[in-house]
Amino acid sequence: MSDTLPLSILNNRRLETWLQFRPDRTVMLAVGKVEIGQGILTALSQIAAEELDVGIDRIAILSGDTDDAPDEGSTSSSQSIEVSGRSVRLVSAELRARVLGRLAQRLNCAPEQLSVDDGVFLQDGNPTGHDYWSFANAEDFAADIEGTARPKPQAAYKVVGQKVPRRDLIAKVTGAAFIHDLVRPDMLHARVLRQPSRDAQLQALNETAIRKASGGDIRIVRVGDFVAFVDADETTVQRAAAAAPGHAKWTGVRVLTPLQQEASWFRDQPADDRHIGDPAPPAQTGTIQTGTIVSQTYSRPFVAHAALAPSCGLAEYRSGHLSVWSHTQGVYPLRNSIADILGLQRAQVTVRHAHGAGCYGHNGADDAALDAAVIALQIPDHCIRVQWRREEEFGFEPVSTAHMTSLRAVLDDQGRPIDWTAEIWAGSHVQRPVFGGTMLAHEAMPNKPPPAKANDPTEANGGGGTRNGFPLYDFETKRVIHHLALQTPVRTSSLRGLGALPNVYALECFVDELAERADVDPVAYRLSLLSDPRARVLIENVAARCGWATREPAGTGRGLGLAWSRYKNKAAYACVAVELEVDQDVALRRVWCAADAGLVINPDGARNQLEGGIVHAASMTLKEQVTLDGDGITSLDWDRYPIMRFSEVPEIDVVIVENPHLPTLGMGECTFGPTAAAIGNAVAHALGVRVRDMPLTRARIAAALVR
C-alpha cells in the first residue's frame, strides 16, 4: 500500500538503497538522516537490528551521502524516528521476510518454522547452515519496497526500548571526531571576508595591507563581492581574515537599529496575514454580550543557534567533479543548492555529511559548505577547508526570528475561556536554501539570487510561527491569526521548535494568569480544561513529584511554576515544573519533567534529549538575545551572547511515562516550550509580578517590578 508508506521510502524505493550484507558479517544500513548530537544513528541501528534479528554491533551505518545513502530531506522537526525510523523498520522487516521466504522454499518448510539468531537462520531452532551473509543474494534486493511485511510486535522487542550507548562518543572524548578535524590531500585553509549585507558592494580592498597582516604569502580569491583568503597555513589566513574588515570599504550596507531587535518591531511591518481556525474575527471589547475579554502579549527576541563550534566546510574540485563535506542537516538539499548556484549538474556534485557541533537547526553549516565550494572551483585539485570564525558564526548564521504572541480569551462566568484567539507576529521560522532562503556566498556573487522569500512550514507540517499556536485545551472556539513579516532585519531560519517556544510560553503563562484571575489553583485550572488523558497523566505526575500541593503563596522570592505542551500538537508530550529563586537574577533550583513519546527506541538517548532541551530552553528564556545595531548583529561573542553555565544549571529529574504500545513520537524538542513557560510561571509566582517578554534578565525583571 504505497499510499501508507513513509515519505522516505516513497522517495527511495529500492531495498539495496537502504541495506547491504557485507562480507565481514556486518550489515550496512544507509540513511538520509544525520547525527547532530541527538543520537539518531544509534536509535536507527537499534530498529534495524531488531527487525533483522542481528546483533546491534553488526549494524554499520552510513548517513548523509548523496552518492550512497537515500534522500531523506533534512534532519529536522523531531521527525527522524517518526519517519526514518518507521522506514528502517519496514525496510528491514521486508528484507528479512524476503530472504526467509526464499529459504523456506529451498528447505521446503513453512516460513513460520524459520527464525533468525544474530543473523544465523534456524529451522525449528536447529541450524540450517545458512545466514544472511551466505544466503542473501541480489534477487532479495531486486525489488521495490512494498511495505507489506509485518514488523515484529512490540512485545517481542529485545533491542528496541533498551539503553544502547552511542558509538560515536568514543572518538569525541579521545581525539579527532568532527568535520573540523578532517585532513585531505592537498588541503588549503581558507577564511572569508563577509559581505556585511546582501546589497553591499566592495568598493576597495587593500590587499597589500591584508597580506602584510597575514604574515604569509596568501592567495586572495575574489568572485564578485565574495572574498576569501587561502593558504596552506591556517594561522596565516586567520590573521588575514581578522585584519580584512579594517581594510575593506563597502557601500550600500544596510543600517540597523536596536529597535529592530525586539519582537514588537514586527507589529508595524508589512506581512502576509492568515486567519486559521474559527472564521469569526477575534472578540472585540463590547461585541460580546456575555463574557469578559482578557488579553495579554508575550514575546521572545531574535536568538542564535550559537553552536559551540563555528561552521566548517570542505570542498574539492577534481576532474570536473565537486566533492563537499558538510555538517548540514540535509545533504541532498545542499547538493542541489550548490549545483544550481555554481552552474553544475547535480550529478557533478557529491555532498557527504561529517559531524559538527550541535546545531539545533539551520545555522552556518550550509553557508560554510558553499564558501568552500566557491573557492574550490577557483582553485581546483586542492581540498579547500573553510573554517568560520566565532564572530562570523554569531554575525552571519541565520538566527531564529523574534516572535510576539498576543492572546485574547473570552471568559465564561467561571473564568474559563470559551473563545480563544492567538495573534502572532514573526519573521520566517524556516528559510532553508531550498525553502525561500538565500545563501551568503551566493548573495555576494555576480549571479546573486532575488531577496529571500518569506516562508513558513504549512500547518500540516506543524507550522512555523503558528507552531503550537492552537491550544489543546477544550475551548469551544479557537483561531490563530498569523502575520508573517515579509522581511526581517537579518536572515532568519529554523531553530529547535520554531514558534513552539514563544507560543507555548504565551499560552501556558496566560493560562496561569487566567487561573489566578479565576482564583483557582493553576494545576486544577488546567485539569478542568483538559480532556486529553495523556496530557493529564503528565501534569498529575509532575505536580505530585514537585510538591505542588504545598506550594507557597506568591511573592516570597521563591517560585514554583508548571507548564506542558504536546510538541506540534501531534508529537511528544512533556510537562515541566521549575523551582527557582529570584533575587536580582533568576536562579533555577530544580526541574521536574515527565514526557510521553509513545514507544521509546533508546530511553537513555531520549532522556539525554529531554534534559538537553530543558537546559537549552532555560538558557534561551533567561539569558539569550541577538542584539542589532549599525551594520548588523552586535552580539558577536560569548560575553555578549551569554548562555547557561554549569553553575546555573539546576538539578533535573526526568521521567519517561512509558507507552510502548503506542507509535513513537518525536521528542527532541518537546521539553522546549514547557520549560520556558514553567520558568515564566515560576518567576511570576516568586515575584507576584508577570514578566512577559523574554529573556527574563535582571533589567526586564526590574522594569516589570516598577510598572
Add this chain to the structure above:
Amino acid sequence: MAVTLTVNGRDVTVDADATTPLLDVLRNHLDLKGSRYGCGLEQCGSCMVLIDGAAEYSCARELATVAGRSVTTIEGLGTPDAPHPLQRAFLEEQAGQCGYCLSGIIISAKALLDRNPKPSRADIVAALDKHLCRCGTHTRIIAAVRKAAQMGAPSMGAPAMGAPA
C-alpha cells in the same frame, strides 16, 4: 623559529612563528585534533589543555610561552582502546550529545581530580564553569566526573606517557 616543548610526554620541536596560537600548533603542526577551536577568545573552553598540569586555554596562547613546558592534550589521557578513567566515565554515563565541548571539559576535570581526588559537586561545578556546553548535557557531565572520582584510579595521570610534573 624553532620551539621545543613536551607534548603528551614526548619532546617535540616546532618550527613556527613565536606568536602562533598553541591550538594551531597542536592541531596543524602536530596533528592532535582533540583540542578544538570554539572561539579563539578564551571564552568557551573547547581548546583546554594541561600546561604543566594546570588547565589552560590554548586558542590564544602563543607558542613561545610554552617553550620548555609540558603540554597534555586529550590524546595524552587515553585512546579508544585504552581510555583514561575520565574518558571511561564519560562513556559509561553517556555524558555527551554533540560532544564538541567534551575534550576540553575532560582536561579541566583531570586538572581538578589531580589536585582534589574527592571533589564535591560544587568543586566540580566551579572547575567546569569556564566551559560552555550548548547541548545541555551539564548534569551528565557532572555525574561522569563524580564517577571518575569514585573509580579512584590510583594514578589519574596519563598512562605510560608520563604525567605532567
